[in-house]
Amino acid sequence: MLAHNTKISKAFDRGSMMRPTVWNNKIHVLGLVLLLVASLANAADPARMETLTVGGTGSAMPLIGQFAQAYGSLEPNVKVRVVDPPLGSNGAIRAVLAGAVDLAVLGKPLTEAEKAQGCQDWELGRTPFLVVTERKLPLPGFTVEQLAAIYSGKMTTWSDGSPIRLVVRNLFESDTLILRKMSPDMDRAVDVALARPGMLVAANDLENIDLLERTPDSLGTSNLALVQAQNRKLNALPINGKEPTLAAMRQGTYPYSKSIYLARGPKLSPVAQGFLEFILSASGKEILDRAGYVPAPSQP
Structure with a gap:
């Protein structure tokens, strides 16, 4: 025991x-x-969250989302609010001038008058400007002269006799300005198209690709980065026999491109300044490259 x-x-x-x-x-x-x-808890403390607002062209909305997601992983206490529906370039310029948004992403550069009010802009990059349709490939594309005839109403059918259903943009939208610069005939044809009765007019870039995708025998404009980001069933047509690819634009054989710009107003908060610097950094250029843009050279 x-x-x-x-x-x-x-x-x-x-x-x-x-x-x-x-x-x-x-x-x-x-x-x-x-x-x-x-x-x-500290990484996502709602009490410590700071918010900045970005508005702009619908064309750049997918890209802004990628910037916001990447920046959020670096600065979890910063929330980037993207204005939806898109303001468009002109609306975003007015908003950034008024201080209603912190930053604006534009399809065109600021004018000297806008810069004189305290705004500043930077070109971020460029992507191929496209003439697109919902019709299936292969299609021969058009010359600039043929496009001018289509916009002016002199050429109204596809090669098989189907009617060309043109989708146009407003007078001061960046796509309209790019078309005008293609040739003097194209400049005049745009004015005729905007005055033609019964035209389909898209208010912003996202509405534009919606109209183009769901309208039989459509024809209109967009850009490569947006069509790819939205995974749209739209086909890009050659212009003057040149394929509208990113490689061709890089090599200079396809001359039509659409640039995007980042703009700030007269006043900028520290949190918005941080996001601006991130977009202009090497990390921002990597995001641009993956999104279908050729990043602009670094600016001082």
Whole structure:
């Protein structure tokens, strides 16, 4: 009996010696869990969140979303609010001048008058400007002269006799300005198209590709980065026999491109300044490259 009690006593003593180690391990693990929870809480503490607002052309909305997501992983206490529906370039310029948005992403550069009011802009990059249709490839495309005839109403059918259903943009939209610069005939044809009755007119870039995608025998304009980002069932047509690819634009064999610009107003908060610097950084250029843009050269 004594021997048995002695064994129990020794076993109890060994257990007592082990107990502090087990408890120490549990306390250590618990401490790590509490530190992790505290870290996560601090990383997304709603009380510490700062918000900045970005508005602009619908063409750049997918790109802004990519910038915002990447910046959020670096600065989890910063929330980037993107104005939806898009303001368009002209609306975004008015908004950034009035301080209604912190930053604007535009399809055209600021004018000297807008810069004189305290605004500043930077070209971010450019992507191929496209003439697109919902019709299936292969299609031969058009010359600039043929496009002018289509916009002016002199050429109204596809090669198989189907009617060309033109989707146009408003007078001062960036797509309209790019078309005007193609040739003097194209400049005049745009004015005729905008005056033609019954035309389909898209208010912004996203509405434009919606109309083009769902309108049989459509024809209109867009850009490569947006069509790719939205995964749209639209086909780009060659212009003057040149394929509208990113490689061709890089090499200079396809001359039609659409640039995007980042603009700030007269006043800028520190949180918005941080996001602006991120967009203009090497990390921002990597995002532009992946999104279908040729990044602009670095600017001072």
